[in-house]
Amino acid sequence: MNGQELLKQHISKTATLTDEQFDYFFSHFTLLSFKKGQTIISEGDEVDCEYFVVSGCLKAFFINDDIKMYILQFAMSTWWTSDYNALYSHSRATINVDCITDAEVLCLKSADREKLCAEIHQVEHFFRWRTNRGYVASQKRLLSFMNNDAKKRYEELLTLYPELYNLVPKHLIAAYLGITRETLSRLYNGR
Amino acid sequence: MNGQELLKQHISKTATLTDEQFDYFFSHFTLLSFKKGQTIISEGDEVDCEYFVVSGCLKAFFINDDIKMYILQFAMSTWWTSDYNALYSHSRATINVDCITDAEVLCLKSADREKLCAEIHQVEHFFRWRTNRGYVASQKRLLSFMNNDAKKRYEELLTLYPELYNLVPKHLIAAYLGITRETLSRLYNGR
DNA sequence: CCTGCGATGTGATGTATGTCACATAATTAA
DNA sequence: TTAATTATGTGACATACATCACATCGCAGG
Numbered sequence: 001m002n003g004q005e006l007l008k009q010h011i012s013k014t015a016t017l018t019d020e021q022f023d024y025f026f027s028h029f030t031l032l033s034f035k036k037g038q039t040i041i042s043e044g045d046e047v048d049c050e051y052f053v054v055s056g057c058l059k060a061f062f063i064n065d066d067i068k069m070y071i072l073q074f075a076m077s078t079w080w081t082s083d084y085n086a087l088y089s090h091s092r093a094t095i096n097v098d099c100i101t102d103a104e105v106l107c108l109k110s111a112d113r114e115k116l117c118a119e120i121h122q123v124e125h126f127f128r129w130r131t132n133r134g135y136v137a138s139q140k141r142l143l144s145f146m147n148n149d150a151k152k153r154y155e156e157l158l159t160l161y162p163e164l165y166n167l168v169p170k171h172l173i174a175a176y177l178g179i180t181r182e183t184l185s186r187l188y189n190g191r
Numbered sequence: 192m193n194g195q196e197l198l199k200q201h202i203s204k205t206a207t208l209t210d211e212q213f214d215y216f217f218s219h220f221t222l223l224s225f226k227k228g229q230t231i232i233s234e235g236d237e238v239d240c241e242y243f244v245v246s247g248c249l250k251a252f253f254i255n256d257d258i259k260m261y262i263l264q265f266a267m268s269t270w271w272t273s274d275y276n277a278l279y280s281h282s283r284a285t286i287n288v289d290c291i292t293d294a295e296v297l298c299l300k301s302a303d304r305e306k307l308c309a310e311i312h313q314v315e316h317f318f319r320w321r322t323n324r325g326y327v328a329s330q331k332r333l334l335s336f337m338n339n340d341a342k343k344r345y346e347e348l349l350t351l352y353p354e355l356y357n358l359v360p361k362h363l364i365a366a367y368l369g370i371t372r373e374t375l376s377r378l379y380n381g382r
Numbered sequence: 383c384c385t386g387c388g389a390t391g392t393g394a395t396g397t398a399t400g401t402c403a404c405a406t407a408a409t410t411a412a
Numbered sequence: 413t414t415a416a417t418t419a420t421g422t423g424a425c426a427t428a429c430a431t432c433a434c435a436t437c438g439c440a441g442g
Contacts, residue, residue: 062334070337072330085327117319121312128308128319131326136276138329139263143253145336146261146369149428169389178337183429185391340398360419374399376421 003031003054003106010052010078015126025116025123029106034099041083041097049107050082051075056103057167061175062095071176074100074164080130100168150179151187194222194245194297201243201269206317216307216314220297225290232274232288240298241273242266247294248358252366253286262367265291265355271321291359341370342378 001009007029008022017025029052034040040058041047051058058075060083072095075081083093087110117124144153154177158165164173171181192200198220199213208216220243225231231249232238242249249266251274263286266272274284278301308315335344345368349356355364362372 062338064338068338070334072334084323085331088323088327117316121315124312124315124319125308128315128322131319131322132275132279135322135326135329136279138326138333140276142329142333142336143261143263145333147253147255147259171389180430181390182392182431186429189391362419371400372420373401373422377399380421 003029003052003104006054006078007052007106011126014129015122017120017122021120021122025120028112028116029108032105032107034103034105036099036102039096039098040105041093041095043093043096045086045093047083047086047093048110050080050084050087050110050113051097052106052108053077053079053081054104054106056105057100058097058103058105059100059168059172060095060097069175070178071172074161074168074176076161076163080134100172145178150177150183153177154184154187194220194243194295197245197269198243198297202317205320206313208311208313212311212313216311219303219307220299223296223298225294225296227290227293230287230289231296232284232286234284234287236277236284238274238277238284239301241271241275241278241301241304242288243297243299244268244270244272245295245297247296248291249288249294249296250291250359250363251286251288260366261369262363265352265359265367267352267354267358271325291363336369341368341374344368345375345378 004026007026011017011022011025031054032051034056040051041060043063053075055077058081059071060073060075060081061069061071063069073079073081075097081097083095083097085091085095086093113127117127144156148156154173157173157177170184174181174184177184195217198217202208202213202216222245223242225247231242232251234254244266246268249272250262251264251266251272252260252262254260264270264272266288272288274286274288276282276286277284304318308318335347339347345364348364348368361375365372365375368375
């Protein structure tokens with residue numbers, strides 16, 4: 001499915017747009033192609049876009065002072081990603097986004113999103129619900145962090161997104177779970 | 192400040208409503224008073240409201256199988272709280288909300304929120320931004336969990352919300368930080 | 383087809399935090 | 413005020429996970 005159809009179908013689950021409204025909405029997006037390993041947002045960048053993933057897999061991650069990486073989010077087809085903190089507070093990026101595989105994304109400028117939200121009530125409705133879902137997912141992950149040990153979180157992740165198992169290297173899975181690659185290795189090989 | 196003024200001022204930071212629109216909006220809220228220790232949402236309840244805190248302090252928390260408590264959110268004046276997972280997925284509550292101190296809250300039914308969002312574009316705008324902020328805060332807390340040890344998270348919490356120090360017992364602070372009360376006690380008394 | 387580097391496995395050891403047990407201080411209820 | 417409950421402190425010990433060091437494996441580029 002191409003990006004336009006994918007986005008149309010994605011939005012129609014939450015909001016009702018006429019064909020003309022959708023075409024107008026879609027006209028604000030730019031299709032970008034990236035190769036595996038390419039960077040989309042770097043720490044320190046001015047962030048003014050968010051991204052709807054058409055194909056491939058991205059990661060949004062944070063690098064701490066000890067150069068350890070923590071993955072905030074994997075983003076696959078129909079997922080949205082950006083540095084929402086920077087985007088919302090108009091500050092510089094503190095997280096990075098890059099490509100785990102070759103990827104195609106639809107880029108929407110923040111100013112355009114706000115314009116579209118103001119112009120088309122249903123677009124604002126869509127973004128409210130999208131963020132709702134993100135918020136709930138984020139709270140669930142937080143709870144999982146507090147309540148479950150690394151093994152349980154690993155199993156939970158693979159239950160929720162089995163496609164990740166073959167798609168992303170294990171040291172990235174570890175970085176998502178908040179543990180080291182060594183510990184992850186020991187979890188599924190006995191001890 | 193009374194609840195109506197507080198809510199009006201709170202909303203005006205994000206959305207522009209006429210006085211008539213605000214009065215109509217406000218007419219959907221119910222003022223409720225609770226005593227310290229009273230429960231607002233219990234696990235298993237049907238959840239159909241969210242709450243705007245006028246005064247006092249609430250906690251939203253999860254109890255695991257070992258009867259250990261994890262606090263998802265403290266909620267003080269001008270904060271919103273509920274079991275948003277249950278609210279949006281129309282499922283039963285998996286978290287609890289109760290009162291750390293005597294509290295006054297404004298209750299908004301989910302059905303009314305959706306109605307108001309559909310009727311008044313600026314109301315939908317307000318709720319989109321409110322959830323945005325919640326989402327960003329939740330991601331920050333997630334990062335803090337992965338990147339910082341308990342001591343740093345404790346200092347971070349007190350920097351962000353110094354009023355909590357005198358307001359809530361330390362075992363609740365521990366439950367928010369995801370550690371035991373013993374560990375928290377050892378953090379600020381030297382070892 | 384090499385060659386080199388990124389990804390993974392595994393042992394030895396260190397450390398933060400949990401668990402359990404008990405003492406004491408501070409609130410709340412009667 | 414007294415009694416009961418809840419909150420807090422502290423020691424001894426257990427455990428999950430990190431760290432560091434090194435070995436192996438597999439794949440990508442020259």
